[in-house]
Amino acid sequence: DAKSSWRGGYHFFSPAINALNKDRLLLGAALREAIAAETLNLVFQPQIEWETGGLYGVEALARWSHPEYGPIAPDRFIPVAEQIGAIEALGAWALRTASAQLAQWRRDGHVIPAMSVNISAQHFRDAGFAQLVADVLAENALKPADLTIEITESLMLEETATVVGNIEALAEMGVTLSMDDFGTGYSSLSLIARLPVKELKVDRAFIDRLESDASAQAVATAVICIGQSLNMSVVAEGVETLGQRRFLEALGCHAQQGYFYSRPMAAADFEDWILNYSGGALRRRA
Numbered sequence: 657d658a659k660s661s662w663r664g665g666y667h668f669f670s671p672a673i674n675a676l677n678k679d680r681l682l683l684g685a686a687l688r689e690a691i692a693a694e695t696l697n698l699v700f701q702p703q704i705e706w707e708t709g710g711l712y713g714v715e716a717l718a719r720w721s722h723p724e725y726g727p728i729a730p731d732r733f734i735p736v737a738e739q740i741g742a743i744e745a746l747g748a749w750a751l752r753t754a755s756a757q758l759a760q761w762r763r764d765g766h767v768i769p770a771m772s773v774n775i776s777a778q779h780f781r782d783a784g785f786a787q788l789v790a791d792v793l794a795e796n797a798l799k800p801a802d803l804t805i806e807i808t809e810s811l812m813l814e815e816t817a818t819v820v821g822n823i824e825a826l827a828e829m830g831v832t833l834s835m836d837d838f839g840t841g842y843s844s845l846s847l848i849a850r851l852p853v854k855e856l857k858v859d860r861a862f863i864d865r866l867e868s869d870a871s872a873q874a875v876a877t878a879v880i881c882i883g884q885s886l887n888m889s890v891v892a893e894g895v896e897t898l899g900q901r902r903f904l905e906a907l908g909c910h911a912q913q914g915y916f917y918s919r920p921m922a923a924a925d926f927e928d929w930i931l932n933y934s935g936g937a938l939r940r941r942a
């Protein structure tokens with residue numbers, strides 16, 4: 657029969673593909689539920705300013721623990737959220753939760769200059785996105801400059817009216833726009849010069865190889881120079897070693913983020929961290 661004449665392909669590929677599709681469906685359904693029930697979490701990673709050693713900002717990163725499978729990495733569940741049309745709900749939740757957390761920490765007397773939230777390119781295709789950001793800021797009595805929105809380069813290529821409208825509305829409002837993972841994908845110099853982006857994040861891949869690879873050094877150096885020439889802040893991500901830190905300091909890289917300083921932490925752990933951090937002028941206000 658047809659099945660046995662195609663045995664190798666059938667038996668090898670089909671069950672795997674079915675399992676994958678089933679897995680995606682199950683994962684998607686569970687994720688949709690988790691977003692609706694707000695059972696996702698945010699963790700927070702400090703960003704350290706080069707000149708002062710103080711806190712430059714904090715990046716909020718989503719975490720999800722599946723009831724059966726346990727923790728699932730964002731690199732896995734963010735694409736699923738995009739595919740099932742749930743990324744807008746996830747983005748709105750992340751914006752609200754991170755903003756409320758920043759407002760709470762400020763009320764508690766912690767000095768935190770800004771909160772960074774990752775927003776999917778897809779969310780910028782939603783004509784109401786800039787208004788959502790304005791509403792969330794107002795709900796939490798925050799100023800636009802308190803919020804940084806990290807976007808990936810792929811979005812920058814897509815210069816449709818809605819996407820550009822959202823980018824310009826946010827910039828006019830005074831929200832900081834940051835280009836995440838810069839140096840990978842389709843980095844376009846003309847685009848970063850044209851769009852109102854105030855911050856560049858040097859991709860972890862270049863930082864990772866700083867001490868071993870001359871070409872990674874050259875790219876990191878060039879990206880930092882480009883940012884500085886365009887009056888942008890440059891944040892290096894994935895700083896893990898003292899050698900990497902020193903290299904970036906020598907280049908005058910504005911801020912650093914990575915395991916060398918701290919892993920992303922649950923809110924309560926971040927509070928302990930900030931109270932104990934003595935790298936700069938981090939003091940409780942009261």
Ligand code: C2E
Pocket residue numbers: 701716717718719729730731734747750774775776806836837860893894895896913914915916920
């Ligand atoms: P990203 O925005 O580039 O975030 C940096 C990633 O590097 C995070 O991974 C962080 O935990 C990790 N990282 C930070 N320092 C180090 C280090 O020193 N060494 C190493 N090896 N890794 C470090 P994470 O949390 O797994 O997030 C992965 C990606 O998922 C993020 O990359 C971002 O693109 C996306 N993501 C995370 N949370 C959200 C969210 O709330 N919304 C959206 N749309 N995307 C998110």
Ligand code: MG
Pocket residue numbers: 715774806836
């Ligand atoms: Mg990011």
Ligand code: MG
Pocket residue numbers: 836837857859860893
């Ligand atoms: Mg990044």
Ligand code: MG
Pocket residue numbers: 836837
């Ligand atoms: Mg990334």
